Amino acid sequence: MGLVDDALKVRGILGKGVRAVRARRSVRARLAQRPAVPDGTVEVAVYFTDGPENLYQLDQWYEPLRRLHERHHVTVLSRNWEATNALLDACPVPVHHAPDIDGVEAFLLRQPVRAVLYVNQNQMNFSAMRFADPAHVFICHGESDKDYMSSNQLKAYDHVFVAGQAARERILRKLVGFDEFRMIEVGRPQVDVEYPGPTLPADGRTVVLFAPTWEGDRASMRYSSVESHGPALVRSLVATGRHRVVYRPHPRTGIVLRSVRAAHEEVVSLLRAANRADPTAGHVVDTEGGFGWQLAAADVAVMDVSAVAYDWLATAKPLLLTRPAEPRAVVPDVGLTTETELFPAASAGRAAEAVDAAVAHPSDTHAALVRHYFGDTSPGASMTRFLDACDEVVTSRAAALAVRDAPPTSPEG
Numbered sequence: 197m198g199l200v201d202d203a204l205k206v207r208g209i210l211g212k213g214v215r216a217v218r219a220r221r222s223v224r225a226r227l228a229q230r231p232a233v234p235d236g237t238v239e240v241a242v243y244f245t246d247g248p249e250n251l252y253q254l255d256q257w258y259e260p261l262r263r264l265h266e267r268h269h270v271t272v273l274s275r276n277w278e279a280t281n282a283l284l285d286a287c288p289v290p291v292h293h294a295p296d297i298d299g300v301e302a303f304l305l306r307q308p309v310r311a312v313l314y315v316n317q318n319q320m321n322f323s324a325m326r327f328a329d330p331a332h333v334f335i336c337h338g339e340s341d342k343d344y345m346s347s348n349q350l351k352a353y354d355h356v357f358v359a360g361q362a363a364r365e366r367i368l369r370k371l372v373g374f375d376e377f378r379m380i381e382v383g384r385p386q387v388d389v390e391y392p393g394p395t396l397p398a399d400g401r402t403v404v405l406f407a408p409t410w411e412g413d414r415a416s417m418r419y420s421s422v423e424s425h426g427p428a429l430v431r432s433l434v435a436t437g438r439h440r441v442v443y444r445p446h447p448r449t450g451i452v453l454r455s456v457r458a459a460h461e462e463v464v465s466l467l468r469a470a471n472r473a474d475p476t477a478g479h480v481v482d483t484e485g486g487f488g489w490q491l492a493a494a495d496v497a498v499m500d501v502s503a504v505a506y507d508w509l510a511t512a513k514p515l516l517l518t519r520p521a522e523p524r525a526v527v528p529d530v531g532l533t534t535e536t537e538l539f540p541a542a543s544a545g546r547a548a549e550a551v552d553a554a555v556a557h558p559s560d561t562h563a564a565l566v567r568h569y570f571g572d573t574s575p576g577a578s579m580t581r582f583l584d585a586c587d588e589v590v591t592s593r594a595a596a597l598a599v600r601d602a603p604p605t606s607p608e609g
Contacts, residue, residue: 219277223293226284233290238307239268239590241330242289245275245320248282252447253315253337255286255486259389260582262288267583268310268590273303275320297323304330310593311586317349325352331593333586338503339363339384339569341531342417346370350378355589357382357582359506360571362531369530380585383570383578386488387510393489397478401440404433404551405494406463408518409502410446411456415524419501421541422449423459424521428544429498430463434470434479436548442490443467444482446502496551501525501533510566510573514554516547535565 242261244254254272261270271290274280280293294300304327312330314321315337325332331354339345339359346367350356351374358364358379368376396403406429411420421429422445433439443463450457467479482490491507496514499505508515509532519538520527527533536559543550566573571581 219281235306240270242272260385310590339506341528362569382582385579385582388579391488403494405497407444409500410448418522421518424541425544429547432547442480
């Protein structure tokens with residue numbers, strides 16, 4: 197078994213190298229045909245060092261960034277060839293490729309960047325944070341009660357954009373010596389975006405969004421319900437003829453545990469078999485494209501302890517939040533997991549009954565939870581707060597730099 201694993205690893209490394217070479221050639225050719233980002237224009241840079249597998253962390257910000265670009269010139273500063281290649285296809289704001297830190301430094305020297313935005317906590321972020329002129333702002337890629345959301349790494353940023361009061365309380369409760377004034381509440385601007393997506397039949401079926409997270413890279417973060425709940429849950433729902441399942445797994449599902457990959461494949465097979473047996477069922481296996489349209493299309497959701505559960509929270513529609521089956525998973529002892537009755541794996545075979553009950557009897561506490569986590573979610577409110585926060589960071593940084601760089605006043609003056 198060890199030899200087989202070693203061979204698979206070698207093949208994976210070689211394949212990754214081939215993909216990187218192809219992407220590098222493609223990016224160079226494509227950028228050569230595009231006008232370069234003009235010097236002296238970029239005020240906001242989005243720093244992204246990850247590969248294409250983590251672009252989901254960035255693509256949810258496309259529309260807010262496009263709107264911000266109308267106020268302050270925004271450019272995504274990408275370090276990975278494959279990610280850059282994908283960004284050139286989909287990103288609505290300019291993209292600049294900087295394969296090494298020399299390229300990053302050269303870009304920042306040519307541009308009046310006043311804010312650098314980060315969507316994750318990649319350790320390579322610190323290679324850009326040594327530059328003192330811009331304000332460094334963590335905007336994250338979602339809201340949740342995971343330990344990740346109150347990491348001590350937040351102390352490295354000039355500003356931390358948080359969703360609302362719950363995030364503020366979480367960070368202050370966890371971190372020692374954190375400056376509260378670094379936090380700026382912006383809600384969830386993604387809820388103010390209309391996302392393109394398929395049109396589901398309006399035939400009276402209850403649309404259930406099953407959007408589990410991945411298994412994580414350690415047992416303490418193993419919140420995924422793909423293996424523990426997935427097959428039994430889907431069997432229960434497809435059997436009724438009254439439910440339509442939209443299965444939206446995390447993009448990284450199954451990359452660590454083969455058993456999770458097998459469960460994912462079983463869920464996909466069950467849904468496709470159900471569609472073949474009943475062409476009107478319209479179950480959706482949603483493993484490509486952006487996330488967002490599902491929030492409007494579904495009537496109820498089954499989700500794990502993850503950021504998408506909090507995006508769903510703002511819709512005011514019913515949510516079944518799963519209880520992690522992994523005993524070592526660290527379930528937050530405050531927040532949503534304590535204010536919602538968790539859906540255990542033992543009940544997955546009766547998912548249809550649980551879904552129907554949730555739709556028929558919505559929780560009275562839901563509106564209060566929404567306000568606590570996101571503040572004002574009226575149409576346009578979150579987007580406005582995000583844009584105004586970015587505007588304040590850019591203008592205040594420009595003013596601070598002007599003061600810092602002003603020539604010293606003579607004694608006579």
